[in-house]
Amino acid sequence: MGKLNAMSVEMACFPVLLNNGSLHSCQILRLRVMHTRCSTKCESLSCSLSSSSYGSHSFPLCLKAQSRSLCVRSAINEKGNKKNHLGNKETSFLRKGFKLRLQPRLRLLSSRLKRTSVRSMLNNLGTYLRKNMKKVTLSTTVSIVLGLCYLFLKLTTMPTPKVVPYSDLITSIQSGSVMKVLFEEGSRRIYYNTESFGVENTQSSELSTVGRIDDDENLVESDTVRSTVKNNRITSSNVLLKLTKPKASKPEWQYSTRKIDHDESYLLGLMRERGITYSSSPQSALMSMRSVLITIISLWIPLTPLMWLLYRQLSAANSPAKKRRPSNQLVNFEDVEGVDTAKVELMEIVLCLQGSINYNKLGAKLPRGVLLVGPPGTGKTLLARAVAGEAGVPFFTVSASEFVEMFVGRGAARIRDLFNVARKNAPSIIFIDELDAVGGKRGRSFNDERDQTLNQLLTEMDGFESDVNVIVIAATNRPEALDPALCRPGRFSRKVFVGEPDEGGRRKILAVHLRGIPLEEDTSVMCNLIASLTQGFVGADLANVVNEAALLAARRGGECVAREDIMEAIERAKFGINDNRQISPSNLTKEIGKIFPWMPTFKPRFDPRTDGSSSSSLGGYQTLS
Numbered sequence: 001m002g003k004l005n006a007m008s009v010e011m012a013c014f015p016v017l018l019n020n021g022s023l024h025s026c027q028i029l030r031l032r033v034m035h036t037r038c039s040t041k042c043e044s045l046s047c048s049l050s051s052s053s054y055g056s057h058s059f060p061l062c063l064k065a066q067s068r069s070l071c072v073r074s075a076i077n078e079k080g081n082k083k084n085h086l087g088n089k090e091t092s093f094l095r096k097g098f099k100l101r102l103q104p105r106l107r108l109l110s111s112r113l114k115r116t117s118v119r120s121m122l123n124n125l126g127t128y129l130r131k132n133m134k135k136v137t138l139s140t141t142v143s144i145v146l147g148l149c150y151l152f153l154k155l156t157t158m159p160t161p162k163v164v165p166y167s168d169l170i171t172s173i174q175s176g177s178v179m180k181v182l183f184e185e186g187s188r189r190i191y192y193n194t195e196s197f198g199v200e201n202t203q204s205s206e207l208s209t210v211g212r213i214d215d216d217e218n219l220v221e222s223d224t225v226r227s228t229v230k231n232n233r234i235t236s237s238n239v240l241l242k243l244t245k246p247k248a249s250k251p252e253w254q255y256s257t258r259k260i261d262h263d264e265s266y267l268l269g270l271m272r273e274r275g276i277t278y279s280s281s282p283q284s285a286l287m288s289m290r291s292v293l294i295t296i297i298s299l300w301i302p303l304t305p306l307m308w309l310l311y312r313q314l315s316a317a318n319s320p321a322k323k324r325r326p327s328n329q330l331v332n333f334e335d336v337e338g339v340d341t342a343k344v345e346l347m348e349i350v351l352c353l354q355g356s357i358n359y360n361k362l363g364a365k366l367p368r369g370v371l372l373v374g375p376p377g378t379g380k381t382l383l384a385r386a387v388a389g390e391a392g393v394p395f396f397t398v399s400a401s402e403f404v405e406m407f408v409g410r411g412a413a414r415i416r417d418l419f420n421v422a423r424k425n426a427p428s429i430i431f432i433d434e435l436d437a438v439g440g441k442r443g444r445s446f447n448d449e450r451d452q453t454l455n456q457l458l459t460e461m462d463g464f465e466s467d468v469n470v471i472v473i474a475a476t477n478r479p480e481a482l483d484p485a486l487c488r489p490g491r492f493s494r495k496v497f498v499g500e501p502d503e504g505g506r507r508k509i510l511a512v513h514l515r516g517i518p519l520e521e522d523t524s525v526m527c528n529l530i531a532s533l534t535q536g537f538v539g540a541d542l543a544n545v546v547n548e549a550a551l552l553a554a555r556r557g558g559e560c561v562a563r564e565d566i567m568e569a570i571e572r573a574k575f576g577i578n579d580n581r582q583i584s585p586s587n588l589t590k591e592i593g594k595i596f597p598w599m600p601t602f603k604p605r606f607d608p609r610t611d612g613s614s615s616s617s618l619g620g621y622q623t624l625s
């Protein structure tokens, strides 16, 4: 079929079962059209093709528009010659369908191949190899070793004798058919040959040079081998082939069996009686190596993943002691606002560490631990980082969940490591985030590992010598879940509550976060505005509002952040992203209640009636003295 209005038309035929039960062939016309034309033209294509190309046939059309191609299915009533017609058209349809599907794919592949140059591929490979040098070396070594092992096993493969029951050996000896018997030293194996094998094996035993057992009678000199080869008109290439392919040769021993305990005397007596040649020999070195290798491989294959797991667990690389805070992330007290009381408490510790306050003079001791308590996002971690930045001493930060280990005793070992390193670098600070992960009350579960880790932490905090300046700062959202031993004086004796900021605090926090942001209006005006609209917001929320506002300004292509962006960002933070701007907190509660019916009540966090100053009691937090 030729072209039809700049569209390539293809035709194929497939069988159709009509209502009256007769089988007809159906022709498919596949019209490849451009995607844009497809939608407009497919509906208008309701023509009959009878006049154009199929003479007297009528074409009820069935249009099927797809994304790139349009199929016009036309059922043709063909009364005569339909059967032979059918087979040919079916195969041509399949071929064309395959071609149609394959061609675009091939075109896509070739275009992709054209785009990727060999040089860039080599560069990528080089970078990958450089980055993963260790892994690549290890995997290459393992592959080479395994490959060599495989080659060795393959080359030293021996034709094995047939394994038979011990009674068969006795019967054969009694019937007088056994020619030769060999006892393998160090194992229970007995090898033997019968008369029939002796005849068959005469030639092959002469050719075989790779012998498992050093049997003097079977040691054939290479000259003899050559002469036999000549006699038998076997070419030298054949000999080589046979020598290098031990698999092809016959086994040296026809049968093998396992010795029965305490029956040796009977067996030996029987053999002596019948005049059978018997001897004993150690296992050949090659076979011993083979068996050792097989044992090692079969042992190590299941053991390797286990060893890897153990290595990962025990590896010092994962030790929290190594996790030092990089110096380029320095934070100081100016970056933390709205938590003045906590700041004062921690500043005092910094001054003591730096030696600015001589607490020793009055017989005072530096607190060993400071526990920062408060709702999420109030700046506990930030405060700890500020302490490190201000004190200028080594700072070790870990999350308590890093001490939660699979193997009992491993978490405790990590704690020990951490404190050892901190002591070596004294004066130093250890910061443990989310302390409740390991500091929960003991004896509540059967988790021995967690209890051991906590015990180790308690011991380490007790064990500080008074002159070693190592301070442990920990943060938690759930002080009530902590083990009482952890909070007793001498350990986390100083508890600092980091609460939600009041309006003044929010203003200061906003000033910190708006430092680098270009604003349309004056910063202080904006700070006042946002602070008044964000009752109950903590530092993390305010940082998020500022970031959202900047993102919204960037989205609309603005040069600086406008008041509208800030307002929308606050709305988003309060009520989430919603198309319906009219949604109120109460509506939101109802909607969420519908989605999560199992929730008892959903209280919006930012209830306008709640004052920021009194919100410290939210979520059960009590100010600690």
Ligand SMILES: Nc1ncnc2c1ncn2[C@@H]1O[C@H](COP(=O)(O)OP(=O)(O)OP(=O)(O)O)[C@@H](O)[C@H]1O
Pocket (backbone or CB within 6 Å): 335, 336, 337, 338, 339, 374, 375, 376, 377, 378, 379, 380, 381, 382, 383, 475, 476, 477, 509, 512, 538, 539, 540, 541, 543
């Ligand atoms: N008081 C604050 N001053 C300035 N920024 C703050 C303050 N509090 C929180 N932020 C901002 O919020 C982010 C998160 O704070 P941070 O991780 O310290 O909270 P947190 O109390 O430790 O939370 P969590 O208990 O969930 O660990 C900080 O990186 C900072 O940008």
